[in-house]
Every structure is written in structure tokens, then in C-alpha cells.
């Protein structure tokens with residue numbers, strides 16, 4: 420008999436769709452994968468070289484659990500440069516990916532009786548990480564008309580004496596939207612007044628378009644900084660998903676608890692990856708601009724194309740590499756005997772009949788949408804969108 424904890428958890432739906440698409444591809448089916456949550460770019464050469472050097476130098480042993488000092492210092496430098504935030508080494512922990520950082524936070528902060536507020540649509544792992552720690556996720560719906568930012572009055576309405584934390588993700592996976600400074604200031608005021616933590620997942624910080632800029636809620640004053648755990652990593656900014664490195668900055672007591680927890684589970688992140696990460700953070704950053712310019716072209720193309728498909732509308736995302744089209748008008752249609760009544764029905768229809776893999780909005784807590792990752796080459800994007808248009812045209816109303 421499995422533990423109650425294990426019974427409460429479902430596998431990550433985004434990884435499940437990705438592996439199904441990869442399996443179809445491996446068996447010779449020409450499936451176009453819009454399901455991926457990782458850049459299609461390769462890790463920059465200078466970072467790879469730093470890793471090779473670490474191996475040749477024999478930097479292949481256990482390190483300090485929470486990361487080597489040169490990496491913590493590089494992270495501190497990054498926060499100073501990018502957000503004008505200053506942290507000490509004891510306020511930083513390096514983990515095996517930002518997902519692991521978030522998991523350590525969950526273990527350190529959430530427990531039975533605690534409520535953790537999660538704006539929806541949300542990234543798939545947030546609710547399950549709360550459940551894994553026997554706490555209760557409290558979902559607050561956000562709306563396209565508000566750029567999917569939580570309304571401060573809606574947030575205030577669900578705060579109780581049991582509220583332990585709020586999880587923010589800006590820019591957002593899956594919506595691609597960004598919080599503005601005014602809304603963050605109102606959220607910060609509530610967090611300080613009601614004394615709860617803000618977990619700020621800033622993994623897409625570097626992927627912001629046009630004249631928008633990323634604001635970290637921790638930068639809005641000393642009181643909110645003391646209650647914020649900023650999570651970031653290299654997976655998205657430096658195309659390093661497979662290297663597994665994420666980090667957290669926050670109050671020293673929480674960071675210490677996370678380090679203790681990590682010392683009993685994974686120990687340090689890979690010594691080689693840590694050396695590569697120092698280079699990623701301290702070395703040249705022009706790679707990011709190149710990647711961003713390419714994502715920007717795809718973003719505009721995908722959104723313009725989606726808006727020409729009858730029954731689908733899509734707002735322009737300001738960050739990350741996802742489009743989040745509203746497909747609710749397509750629901751109620753049929754393909755042969757198959758009825759399309761939900762995002763899951765539509766995603767399955769696209770996979771079976773159009774060989775397009777994408778993630779149904781329901782997985783993120785909003786059934787009116789689908790998530791399309793445009794972190795794939797423009798040729799596939801072109802072909803994929805043609806297939807989507809054709810597939811929607813083949814539906815009977």
C-alpha cells in the first residue's frame with residue numbers, strides 16, 4: 420500500500436505530454452511538439468567549456484550542500500545587477516533546478532493546516548508540491564482582461580489566519596504574462612500586513628519582450644524582502660534544463676532549513692554544473708539577447724496566426740515562450756462521433772488527428788485555454804499552425 424501522500428499526487432502533465440509526443444516521434448510519426456517547456460537552443464559554448472574544465476581539473480567531488488561560495492557570490496552579484504537587491508551568502512541556497520528549490524521551500528514552510536494561495540492558471544507543480552506537504556492549495560482565479568494578474572481584492576478575500584504563503588510566477592508559465600509594479604506593490608502590502616510569505620518564481624525573468632520589464636516583488640521594500648523567497652535558475656535563461664541548477668534567495672532562517680532538508684535528500688547540486696553556473700552568471704550574456712530576438716519573432720507569428728483561426732483568440736504574451744489561446748468557442752463541436760467539450764478533448768484531438776502535441780489548459784487550472792510552447796523551430800511552428808487551422812476547420816458545429 421502506497422503512502423497517502425503518494426496517492427494524492429499525479430505525474431506532471433506537461434512532462435507526460437512531452438514524453439508521449441517524443442514516443443510518437445520515435446515510432447516514426449511526424450508529430451510537431453508544442454508541448455515542450457524548454458528552449459530549443461543549445462547551452463552556450465563558454466558554459467560547456469567551463470564544465471569540461473571542471474571535469475579535467477578533477478572538480479568532481481561533493482561540495483558544500485547549498486552551493487560553493489564562488490557560485491553564491493555570482494548569484495549575489497546577479498541580484499545586485501539586475502534587481503538592486505542585496506543578499507548575504509547565508510541568504511542563498513543552490514539546488515538541483517528551480518523545481519527543487521520550490522520543493523525545498525515547500526518542505527521548509529508548508530505543513531498540515533497551512534493554506535498556500537495559488538493564482539490560477541498556475542504552473543503544474545505548485546499545487547502538487549503543496550499537497551505533498553499535507554497543506555492546502557487555495558486557488559484564486561485570474562482573468563485574461565487583467566493580463567492574468569491576481570486582483571488584490573480577490574487575494575485579500577481568501578486570506579485567513581492559516582495563510583502561509585502566496586506563490587507568484589512572473590513572467591508566467593503558462594500565460595506568458597507579467598506582473599506590473601503597481602499590482603505587486605498592493606500584493607506586497609497585503610503580505611506584510613497579514614504576515615505571510617511570498618514565493619516568487621522568477622525563472623523567466625530574462626525572457627521579457629518589447630518595453631516591458633521584470634520587477635521582483637522582493638525589490639519593493641525591506642519588509643516584503645524579509646518575507647519573499649525569490650526562486651530563479653539557469654534552465655530558461657541559459658538553455659540549461661538538463662544541467663539541473665536553481666537557486667533561492669530569502670530570509671536566512673528559511674534558507675538554513677532548506678539547506679538542512681537538502682542535506683538529507685540530494686546533497687549538493689552537481690559540482691560540474693556549479694562551475695558551469697559561475698560562468699553562466701559571470702560570463703558574457705549576449706546569448707540571451709540572441710535567443711530572445713528569435714523567440715520574439717516566433718511569438719508575433721504564433722499569436723497573429725492563431726487569431727486567424729475561427730473560434731480561437733489569443734492575447735499577446737509579454738514574457739516566457741508560451742502562447743495561451745482561448746479555445747472555449749471551439750467546445751461543443753464534433754469530429755465524427757467524437758465530441759470536443761474541454762481543453763483535454765481538444766488537445767487529444769489535435770494529437771490524434773493533426774499530430775500536434777500541446778498542453779490542455781485544464782492542467783494549469785483553466786479549461787478555456789491551451790498552452791502552445793513556441794520554443795521550437797519556425798518551420799515546425801509554421802507547419803504546426805497550418806495543421807491546427809485545418810483541424811479546427813474539420814470540426815462540425
Ligand SMILES: *Cc1c(COP(=O)(O)O)cnc(C)c1O
Pocket residue numbers: 456515516517518519542588591592620622652653654655660663664665
Ligand atoms: C521550467 C520551470 C521551472 C523549473 O525549472 P528547473 O530549474 O529546470 O527546475 C520552474 N518554474 C516554472 C514556472 C518553470 O516553467
